[in-house]
Amino acid sequence: MKAAIVVFPGSNREVDAKVALKQATGKDPVMVWHRDTSLPKVDLVLVPGGFSYGDYLRCGAIAANSPVLREVKARADAGMAVIGICNGFQIVTEAGLLPGVLLRNANLKFVCRNVGLRVETSGSRFTAGYKKGQVLSVPVAHHDGNYFADPRTLDELEAEDRIAFRYCGPEGRLDSIYNPNGSIRHIAGILNKKRNVLGLMPHPENAIEPMHGSTDGKALFKSMVEAVS
Amino acid sequence: MSVPKKITPEIVAEHGLSADEYKLVLEIMGREPSMTELGIFSVMWSEHCSYKSSRVHLKKLPTKAPWVIQGPGENAGVIDIGDGQAAVFKMESHNHPSFIEPYQGAATGVGGIMRDVFTMGARPIANLNALRFGEPSDPKTRHLVSGVVAGIGGYGNCMGVPTVGGEVNFHASYNGNILVNAMTVGLADSDKIFYSAAAGIGNPVIYVGAKTGRDGIHGATMASAEFTEDSEEKRPTVQVGDPFTEKLLLEACLELMATDAIVAIQDMGAAGLTSSSVEMSSKGGLGIELDLDKVPVRETHMTAYEIMLSESQERMLMVLKPEAMDEARAIFDKWELDFAEIGVLTDTGHLVLKKDGEVAADMPVAPLVEKAPLYERPWIPTPLQAEIAARDVPAPNDLLAALKTMIGSADLASRRWVWEQYDHLVMGQTAQRPGGDAAVIRLPGISKALAMTSDCTPRYVFADPKRGGAQAVAETWRNLTAVGAKPLAITDNMNFGNPQRPEIMGQFALAIEGMAEACKALDYPVVSGNVSLYNETNGKGILPTPTIGGVGVMADVGRMATVAFKAKGEKVLVLGETRGWLGQSIFLREIQGQEEGAPPPVDLGAERRIGDFVRGLIEAGEVVTCHDVSDGGLLVAVAEMAMAGGIGATLTTPAGAVEAHGFWFGEDQARYVIAVPAKAAEATEAKAAAAGVPVMTLGETGGDALSLDGRAAKLAELRSEHEAFLPRLMGAA
Numbered sequence: 006m007k008a009a010i011v012v013f014p015g016s017n018r019e020v021d022a023k024v025a026l027k028q029a030t031g032k033d034p035v036m037v038w039h040r041d042t043s044l045p046k047v048d049l050v051l052v053p054g055g056f057s058y059g060d061y062l063r064c065g066a067i068a069a070n071s072p073v074l075r076e077v078k079a080r081a082d083a084g085m086a087v088i089g090i091c092n093g094f095q096i097v098t099e100a101g102l103l104p105g106v107l108l109r110n111a112n113l114k115f116v117c118r119n120v121g122l123r124v125e126t127s128g129s130r131f132t133a134g135y136k137k138g139q140v141l142s143v144p145v146a147h148h149d150g151n152y153f154a155d156p157r158t159l160d161e162l163e164a165e166d167r168i169a170f171r172y173c174g175p176e177g178r179l180d181s182i183y184n185p186n187g188s189i190r191h192i193a194g195i196l197n198k199k200r201n202v203l204g205l206m207p208h209p210e211n212a213i214e215p216m217h218g219s220t221d222g223k224a225l226f227k228s229m230v231e232a233v234s
Numbered sequence: 235m236s237v238p239k240k241i242t243p244e245i246v247a248e249h250g251l252s253a254d255e256y257k258l259v260l261e262i263m264g265r266e267p268s269m270t271e272l273g274i275f276s277v278m279w280s281e282h283c284s285y286k287s288s289r290v291h292l293k294k295l296p297t298k299a300p301w302v303i304q305g306p307g308e309n310a311g312v313i314d315i316g317d318g319q320a321a322v323f324k325m326e327s328h329n330h331p332s333f334i335e336p337y338q339g340a341a342t343g344v345g346g347i348m349r350d351v352f353t354m355g356a357r358p359i360a361n362l363n364a365l366r367f368g369e370p371s372d373p374k375t376r377h378l379v380s381g382v383v384a385g386i387g388g389y390g391n392c393m394g395v396p397t398v399g400g401e402v403n404f405h406a407s408y409n410g411n412i413l414v415n416a417m418t419v420g421l422a423d424s425d426k427i428f429y430s431a432a433a434g435i436g437n438p439v440i441y442v443g444a445k446t447g448r449d450g451i452h453g454a455t456m457a458s459a460e461f462t463e464d465s466e467e468k469r470p471t472v473q474v475g476d477p478f479t480e481k482l483l484l485e486a487c488l489e490l491m492a493t494d495a496i497v498a499i500q501d502m503g504a505a506g507l508t509s510s511s512v513e514m515s516s517k518g519g520l521g522i523e524l525d526l527d528k529v530p531v532r533e534t535h536m537t538a539y540e541i542m543l544s545e546s547q548e549r550m551l552m553v554l555k556p557e558a559m560d561e562a563r564a565i566f567d568k569w570e571l572d573f574a575e576i577g578v579l580t581d582t583g584h585l586v587l588k589k590d591g592e593v594a595a596d597m598p599v600a601p602l603v604e605k606a607p608l609y610e611r612p613w614i615p616t617p618l619q620a621e622i623a624a625r626d627v628p629a630p631n632d633l634l635a636a637l638k639t640m641i642g643s644a645d646l647a648s649r650r651w652v653w654e655q656y657d658h659l660v661m662g663q664t665a666q667r668p669g670g671d672a673a674v675i676r677l678p679g680i681s682k683a684l685a686m687t688s689d690c691t692p693r694y695v696f697a698d699p700k701r702g703g704a705q706a707v708a709e710t711w712r713n714l715t716a717v718g719a720k721p722l723a724i725t726d727n728m729n730f731g732n733p734q735r736p737e738i739m740g741q742f743a744l745a746i747e748g749m750a751e752a753c754k755a756l757d758y759p760v761v762s763g764n765v766s767l768y769n770e771t772n773g774k775g776i777l778p779t780p781t782i783g784g785v786g787v788m789a790d791v792g793r794m795a796t797v798a799f800k801a802k803g804e805k806v807l808v809l810g811e812t813r814g815w816l817g818q819s820i821f822l823r824e825i826q827g828q829e830e831g832a833p834p835p836v837d838l839g840a841e842r843r844i845g846d847f848v849r850g851l852i853e854a855g856e857v858v859t860c861h862d863v864s865d866g867g868l869l870v871a872v873a874e875m876a877m878a879g880g881i882g883a884t885l886t887t888p889a890g891a892v893e894a895h896g897f898w899f900g901e902d903q904a905r906y907v908i909a910v911p912a913k914a915a916e917a918t919e920a921k922a923a924a925a926g927v928p929v930m931t932l933g934e935t936g937g938d939a940l941s942l943d944g945r946a947a948k949l950a951e952l953r954s955e956h957e958a959f960l961p962r963l964m965g966a967a
Contacts, residue, residue, distance in 0.1 A: 020661065146659055
């Protein structure tokens with residue numbers, strides 16, 4: 006599998022993502038600079054975490070209008086896999102690849118800690134390596150991860166099995182005490198209609214080796230590789 | 235435009251120069267200075283930039299060791315960590331700005347210290363911060379805590395550098411003058427360190443980064459004066475940070491540093507363009523001529539005076555090889571940052587500034603630096619306090635009840651509320667997160683790791699500056715040792731009151747003496763530092779606070795100890811001697827309401843012997859659970875280990891111990907608590923005895939409670955006490 010990572014001014018988890026992709030594929034992903042107007046031929050584009058354009062205007066809003074994102078969108082429409090993590094989730098949402106919006110955390114503070122994540126569907130190339138209902142431990146690190154959409158959109162997401170992950174307790178129970186940012190219906194990650202675009206706030210790339218305290222993020226990268234090979 | 239202004243004694247005083255200092259200015263200049271020249275003298279000779287009150291004492295600190303590549307005097311210290319790699323680090327204060335405008339003050343403190351580190355060619359890999367606030371009940375405290383923590387997070391998180399450690403204390407002496415000390419550790423190739431000494435007459439002087447505005451003018455001078463009630467009027471002297479620009483500047487500089495273009499580089503921190511241009515030229519023994527009309531500005535009609543004294547953030551000054559200009563310009567264009575050739579190196583030995591076709595300043599560089607005032611200020615030693623014997627301190631009815639009160643108190647409560655607002659995981663190399671003895675960051679691609687910590691016990695320093703100074707150094711050494719790292723060097727951030735008061739100068743002089751002794755005994759030199767004086771409001775000084783930042787290295791991050799109990803049925807041992815020292819202890823303060831007595835003695839020989847022994851056990855893989863004993867004593871240490879691991883312990887006060895409350899809450903130094911498998915305990919004890927290390931069994935791990943001599947407290951209960959303080963104070967869940 007060939008993968009690319011899009012790098013914006015202010016991206017800061019692109020190296021973490023690169024390490025995770027390399028671990029899964031054995032190859033270095035291509036790093037694509039935001040000013041580039043064309044993408045190399047790849048099977049997957051990862052939009053990494055960080056503070057693209059300093060989060061000015063609105064998280065992800067400026068990056069969503071960068072030249073390279075037009076190209077990412079066109080390829081995604083044609084079926085290529087795209088994963089947006091944290092700021093990357095904000096960017097692909099702002100770009101219209103995913104519905105809804107990411108608001109400021111309910112308590113207005115940045116939050117960095119491991120959270121429980123319940124796998125809501127194994128029916129995607131990103132989550133095929135997990136069992137539905139499986140509980141993962143993966144860190145979050147964000148200021149604006151409070152997912153919101155109107156009830157109709159949310160019902161549609163649920164009806165179409167497009168909620169990938171929800172914040173939960175250690176046994177998989179849903180409760181606001183386990184939700185780090187106040188996101189609606191405890192949503193942590195969602196898929197698009199075609200199931201080839203995933204956006205999520207937590208950082209699976211920071212849970213890929215024993216030193217991280219959890220290796221639960223590994224299966225996500227592994228399933229993406231297996232899906233195309 | 236520029237109407238020559240007559241320099242009056244009032245103007246001189248407003249610039250923080252004494253009459254004698256101004257006389258020296260006249261002597262150097264041979265004429266009356268222009269306003270711009272006066273401004274430059276003012277900031278260069280400020281306490282903040284010239285160290286005029288502290289230099290004679292700082293010279294006593296050991297700064298050399300075979301592994302020291304660069305000691306104090308550059309932007310940051312540099313040590314060799316083997317394999318062709320170097321650690322670059324420094325700590326710096328941003329106290330006054332943070333009190334006036336907590337968010338921006340703290341944020342730009344973090345930005346400034348990161349710039350100091352990447353100026354040397356290092357990529358920042360970790361941030362730490364040591365914060366001291368007033369009493370929790372002071373009306374300003376919540377506002378300051380909230381703003382400072384958000385500011386540190388706001389800057390560091392955006393930069394993508396993990397904030398992994400530090401300390402937070404509360405004390406009434408900081409009510410009107412908080413301390414915000416920020417430390418950055420960076421990683422560089424040991425043969426690719428960049429310095430600030432200019433070289434090559436005719437070489438271009440390049441300005442890169444953000445544009446210059448009117449913010450922060452006279453920040454360095456403000457940092458060199460006492461606070462009064464109307465300090466809030468000084469808000470315009472606080473700089474405004476833009477971490478996004480700094481992130482671009484970091485990436486652009488590191489990209490440029492990978493080429494061969496740079497002759498010298500210096501960040502524009504305190505005193506901005508003034509100190510950077512003066513430092514570069516003075517270190518190179520050259521002159522420098524700047525055309526200020528070429529400086530990128532973000533406001534119109536800025537004068538030479540304003541441009542030279544602005545402390546706008548995220549700027550760098552470089553001397554480049556002329557043939558590398560195009561390559562360098564392309565890199566800064568890629569990162570969309572200003573890149574302006576603003577001057578040239580000359581052979582005149584003068585700093586010459588041109589603005590609007592006129593010469594705004596023409597002054598000799600060497601005397602500006604070398605003739606800077608130097609004061610041997612009078613000082614008196616701090617009167618020592620009486621020792622307090624444990625038997626003279628009333629025993630509490632219930633040791634566990636006292637423990638609960640203590641671990642829920644302002645100084646011992648969990649700092650989770652703070653560090654969860656910092657991204658401590660970005661870069662993916664965090665091997666030990668906040669909450670342990672020291673943070674541990676693995677180096678990319680290998681198993682080697684750096685450990686880092688910051689420590690100071692200001693109440694000890696106040697009671698006995700020399701002992702307190704030694705203790706601060708020893709505690710960082712111990713914290714690094716407790717995770718299994720070999721301590722290598724320190725950075726010091728000296729926060730004191732008004733040096734013109736002999737008792738304050740006495741605290742300073744003696745703290746340095748104590749620090750120097752500890753550094754020597756532990757082979758642990760000072761490689762960088764910062765002095766912040768005049769930390770007073772309306773004549774009331776802070777507790778003397780020489781914050782120490784320590785850095786150590788471990789060969790294999792797989793052989794690392796953490797504080798958490800790992801398994802039940804393990805033996806809990808204390809290494810080091812427990813005599814029950816309650817003077818200046820947290821127990822005495824929180825339970826008895828007394829802040830007095832002599833602080834615990836620091837036996838540097840024992841410190842080293844016991845520490846080396848503990849590190850040996852960790853390196854051999856025999857110990858993976860270890861915690862240094864400090865604030866609150868043994869019982870607090872064991873409780874922290876139990877809470878971190880979610881495993882309780884059953885403890886018994888050893889027969890023949892001093893008074894039980896002295897034994898469990900005394901703050902004797904040079905001690906570690908370890909937990910080892912029961913069958914290995916005997917061998918460990920034998921080894922300790924052979925190494926001359928006192929060892930005592932405290933009990934055994936297991937269960938969901940902490941039991942002491944038959945009484946018990948549930949871990950869940952302890953944890954809720956421990957976690958409650960900050961969320962309750964800050965009114966947040």
